[in-house]
Amino acid sequence: MVAQLEPSSINSSLSLPYSVQGLVQVFTTSQRNFFTAVMAQALRIAGQGTPVLIVQFLKGGIRQGAERPIQMSQHLDWFRCDLPRCIDTPQLDETETEALQQLWQYTQKVVSEGKYSLVVLDELSLAINFGLIPEAEVLEFLTKRPPHVDLILTGTEIPTSILDVADQITEIRRSHQP
Numbered sequence: 001m002v003a004q005l006e007p008s009s010i011n012s013s014l015s016l017p018y019s020v021q022g023l024v025q026v027f028t029t030s031q032r033n034f035f036t037a038v039m040a041q042a043l044r045i046a047g048q049g050t051p052v053l054i055v056q057f058l059k060g061g062i063r064q065g066a067e068r069p070i071q072m073s074q075h076l077d078w079f080r081c082d083l084p085r086c087i088d089t090p091q092l093d094e095t096e097t098e099a100l101q102q103l104w105q106y107t108q109k110v111v112s113e114g115k116y117s118l119v120v121l122d123e124l125s126l127a128i129n130f131g132l133i134p135e136a137e138v139l140e141f142l143t144k145r146p147p148h149v150d151l152i153l154t155g156t157e158i159p160t161s162i163l164d165v166a167d168q169i170t171e172i173r174r175s176h177q178p
Helices: 007-012 035-047 094-113 124-129 135-144 160-165
Strands: 024-028 052-056 070-073 076-080 118-122 150-155 168-171
Touching: 024 160, 035 052, 035 076, 035 118, 035 150, 052 094, 076 094, 094 118, 094 135, 124 135, 124 150, 135 160
Parallel strands: 024 150, 024 168, 052 076, 052 118, 118 150
Antiparallel strands: 070 076
């Protein structure tokens, strides 16, 4: 006979004699096509009852924004920029720039509140490289986050300063030619 436990009863009974520090993980590749592996990890963790936030900085097309999150499961919230298109260039109009800044400010706010244990920041490096989000702000955000929060940053060409503070760096490469 198999008993099914409530996730809250599992988490509430866990008492460690030490504090667990969150990690900064970086997933990088030269192609923009590996989000599936990171998403699978986020879904698996959320399925175990851990609160997860996914923020896609450069994806648009569904007019979502912080006011209209997609709730993938009981423990997984997913936000995209409130834009009619995906961002693939540093040239944005005023509305697009404002939407991206609102998402960045909202992300910083909710992470500082400590509600989520895992936060995925998809394509944050491209937003930095395009000059849309200042690298110095991201570094400050990484160091000031609540100590229990794990962060996963994805993207191509991750700035060296971020790689220097990362606890784990995963470089995804193709193993064969199509």
